[in-house]
Amino acid sequence: MFESIVSKIEQYDSIVIFGHLNPDGDCYGSQIALRNILRLKYPHKKIYAVGSGLKKFFDIIGKMDEVSDEFITQSLAIVLDSNDLNRLEDKRAATAKDFAKIDHHIDTFTFHEGPEVIDDKATSTCELIYLFAQENNLEIDLVSASALYLGMMTDTARFQFATNFVRMFEIAKNLCALGVDPILLNKTNNLVPEHTLDIKAFIYSRIIKDKRGIVYAVATKKEREALGVTSQQIVGNTSLLSYVSGYPIWLILSETDVGGMQCEMRSSIHNVQRIATHFGGGGHEFAAGFTIKEFKPEKIEELLNMCAEAIKKGNE
Ligand SMILES: [Mn+2]
16 A cells, blocks of 8 residues: 555655644644654664644654754655645645655645545545554554654544544554553643633634524624634634534534635535635545635625535535
């Protein structure tokens, strides 16, 4: 499955691993795990993972690396958990010498730079990194195992969502057998900064119920700034609106810093990925998002109409 990626890795002595904007547990976990696993196999190669990572895990799983612009231009860039170079946090990726990609998001056919392995049935990029290690008989040390477990745990919202539950639990079991401490990882992941209480209070005070089956909240830039939070932090709270009986689609809309509209939507039964794709975004069948240039009532209406249509069709 990963032959094309391995052949690229073998060709380069300097490798930089990139992840997406607003790194989550899967992005950070897969970057760290792949870096460590490759370092064990190829001690003579220089291998780094760049981006901001997830700070609360730095003591347990490790920090991200700093690399020079020049180093990147001589390196193989491995893109993880991201469709293409546009979504990457470190924009210097585009200057790399060569490219490869491993991801579990639906293929948007926008990665033209090198070989890729995409499996949108995998729970996470971490699951794919595990399979990569397994296929190539690579050693997974305890830190890498913890990083992989973190990515699987977070991208599945604690093992709730998977296409292949057998494979997910099999891998999670194997990671636990390597010594992973699920309690510590879960506890650390649950740690949230104090301002999250204000975000929650704000979202709960702004709930709008569309009788067609959509529950949502909208935050303007002004409201966001009064709370001192980013657009990403607002839309990152969709889970607050889930499981409301009678509302199979839930979403949060936020005005971006430049007057655009960022949206994250979820459903337990309807395909929201198709809707996100319509607005130029993407994601997974039941968890998707997008950002558009304008924050306008007509656009919100268009979005709600599409959601209502999906619910209606699903119910027929
Ligand atoms: Mn992911």
